[in-house]
Amino acid sequence: MVSATKEMVAYCFDTLLAHYNSEEPPAPAFDEGQHPLFVTWKKVVNGSETRLRGCIGTLEARSLMNGFKDYALNSALKDRRFPPIQLKELPYLECTVSILTDYETASHYLDWEIGKHGIIIEFTDPEYSTRRSATYLPEIAAHEAWTKIEAIDSLMRKAGYNGTITESLRKRIKLTRYQSTLCTMHHSDYVSYVKATRGAAPSIIGAKPGSH
Template sequence: MVSANREMVVYCFDTLLAHYNGEEAPPPAFDGGQHPLFVTWKKVVNGGEPRLRGCIGTLEARCLINGFKDYALNSALRDRRFPPIQPKELPYLECTVSILVDYEIATNYLDWEVGKHGIIIEFNDPDYNARRSATYLPEVAAHEGWTKIEAIDSLMRKAGYNGVITESLRKCIRLTRYQSTLFTMHYGEYVSYVKTIRGSTPCVVGAKA
């Protein structure tokens, strides 16, 4: 099984810096298998709790090299919940790559474990006769301190459902659970690693440190 690793995060940072500099990123130092993946950016200010700055990925298998290249930029620059990440924010960023594995159809909406499983829900919106779906990665519910029902209800809202959430509606959910491997690196660690491996310090041309 392919696991998330340091070189994948390095490639995401490389890709973002190359975008700012109008260059091509250095070739990645990992193989290009096919897996579902996510890229998450968070911002750490004054030693506080890292705050989400962007997270986009795919639940379908994609070539890891192309996938991390695309989603490193999409999550940093095109997550509609946030303004695009600016070069001046780089020193405060941390990046997490996730590779999703072990997809399983659950027996019901409670058939999963907080902190272990990511979940995908699918259900019919009775108010609009529309099919809705959404996902949370495995770490989300645990980080928020949610119970299973709180996570499910939040995910239904994320999917765009604005009506009353009832137990009968929850029981109609089709839930798929999955697991993931993660690797997280702060920008400062990335700079030190690249300087050690390549002998040069990565930077954005014209950006203030």
């Protein structure tokens, strides 16, 4: 099974840095393969607190290199919930890559474990007769200290459902659970990793020495 690695996180930082430098990122040193994946950017504020700055991925299998390249930029620049990440934020960023595995159809909407499973819900909006779906990665419910029902209700809102949430509607949810491996690095860890593996620190073109 393929696991998330520091090299994958470094490639996401490389890709974002290359975007600001208007160049191509260096080729990554991880094995190719087809897997569902997500890239999450957070910004460290007040020394230790983190705030989400973007999280986008795919539940369909993608080639790892192209997938991380696409979603590193999409999650940093095109998550509609947030303004695009600016170059000046780079030193405060933390990046997490997730590779999704072990998809299973749950027997009912509570058939999953907080902290272990990510969940995908699909249901029909009774008011508009439209299909709605959304996902939370495995770490979300635990981080928010939600119960399973709170996580499900929040996910229904994320899917765009604005009506009354009833138990009968919850019972009509089709739930798919999955697991993930993840790896997280702060920008300073990325700089140290690049120095150790490539012999030189990553640089921002046009920046004065010591200014970033």
